Amino acid sequence: QLQLVESGGALVQPGGFLQLSCAASGSSIDTYTITWFRQAPGKEREAVQCISSSDSPFTYDDSARGRFTIARNNAGKTVYLNMYRLRPQDTAVYYCAAGRPASGCSGWAAHYDYWGQGTQVTVAA
Numbered sequence: 001q002l003q004l005v006e007s008g009g010a011l012v013q014p015g016g017f018l019q020l021s022c023a024a025s026g027s028s029i030d031t032y033t034i035t036w037f038r039q040a041p042g043k044e045r046e047a048v049q050c051i052s053s054s055d056s057p058f059t060y061d062d063s064a065r066g067r068f069t070i071a072r073n074n075a076g077k078t079v080y081l082n083m084y085r086l087r088p089q090d091t092a093v094y095y096c097a098a099g100r101p102a103s104g105c106s107g108w109a110a111h112y113d114y115w116g117q118g119t120q121v122t123v124a125a
Contacts, residue, residue, distance in 0.1 A: 001026050001027070002024060002025075002026050002027040002029065002032075002098060002113075002114045003024070003025045003026045003114070004022055004023070004024055004029075004096050004097070004098060004114055004115065004116035005022070005023045005025070005116055005117070006020060006021065006022050006023075006094060006095065006096050006116040006117065006118060006119040007020070007021050007023070007119055008020040008021050008119060009093075009094060009119030009120045009121045009122075010121070010122070011122045011123075011124065012086055012121070012122070012123055013086075013123070013124070013125055014086060014087060014088060014123055014124075014125060015085055015086065016086050016123070017082070017083065017084050017085075017086065018082075018083045018086065018121060019080055019081070019082050019083070020036070020080065020081040020083070020094055020096075020119060020121070021078055021079075021080055022034060022036070022078060022079040022080070022081075022096030022116060023077065023078050024077050024078065024098070025077075028077065029072075029077065029079065029098055030053065030072070031053050031100070032053055032098040032099060032100060032114075033050060033051070033052045033053055033098070033099055033100060033101055033104060033105055033106065033111075033112075034050070034051050034070075034072075034079040034096055034097070034098055035047055035048075035049070035050040035051075035060075035096070035097050035099075035105065035106070035107070035112065036048045036049050036050075036070065036079075036081045036094060036095070036096050036097075037094070037095045037096075037097060037109065038090075038092035038093065038094045038095070038121075039092055039093050039095070039118075040089075040091060040092040040093075041092075043092075045095070045109060046060070046061060046107075047060040047061070047106075047107035047108075047109075048060060048061045048064050048068065048081070048094070049061070049064060049068050049069075049070045049081060050070070050105035050106070050107070051070045051071070051072060051079060051105075052104035052105050053100070053104070054104065055072060056104060056105070057069070057070050057071075058104075058105040060107045063087070063089065063090075064083075064090075067083065067084050067085050067086075068081060068082065068083050068084070069081075069082045069084075070082075079096060081094070081096075083121070086121075086123045087123060088123045088124060089123075090121060090123050091121060091122050091123050091124070092121060093118040093119065093120050093121075094118065094119050094120075094121055095115055095116055095117075095118045096115075096116050097109070097112035097114065097115045097116070098112060098113065098114040098115075099111045099112035099113050099114070100113075
C-alpha cells in the first residue's frame with residue numbers, strides 16, 4: 001500500500017526558501033496526481049499546488065502563484081514543493097496527498113486516497 005512521508009518543514013524567516021519533500025514507499029507515485037495541501041491554525045485545509053500523473057503542474061492558491069513550484073524526481077518516488085519568498089501567512093502544516101482524479105488535478109481533498117502525516121512550516125522573524 002502506498003505510504004507518503006513529508007519532510008523539510010522548518011522555522012524560516014520571511015523572504016526565505018524551503019523545499020518540502022513527499023517521499024513515497026510501498027508503491028510508485030508516477031501514476032498518481034500529487035497535491036500539496038496546507039492547514040493553518042483555525043483554518044480549513046486548502047490545496048496549494050498539484051502535479052498530475054502527466055507532470056502538468058497547477059497552482060490553486062493565488063498567493064502561491066509565482067512563488068511556489070512543484071516537481072517530481074526522475075525515479076517517481078518523491079515530489080517536491082519549492083517555496084520561495086516565504087511569508088508569515090504561509091505558516092501551516094503542509095500535507096501531500098496522492099489520488100487519481102479524473103480531471104488530472106483536483107483541489108478537493110475527497111479525491112485523494114493517500115495522505116502523509118504533515119510537516120510544519122513556520123515563517124517568522
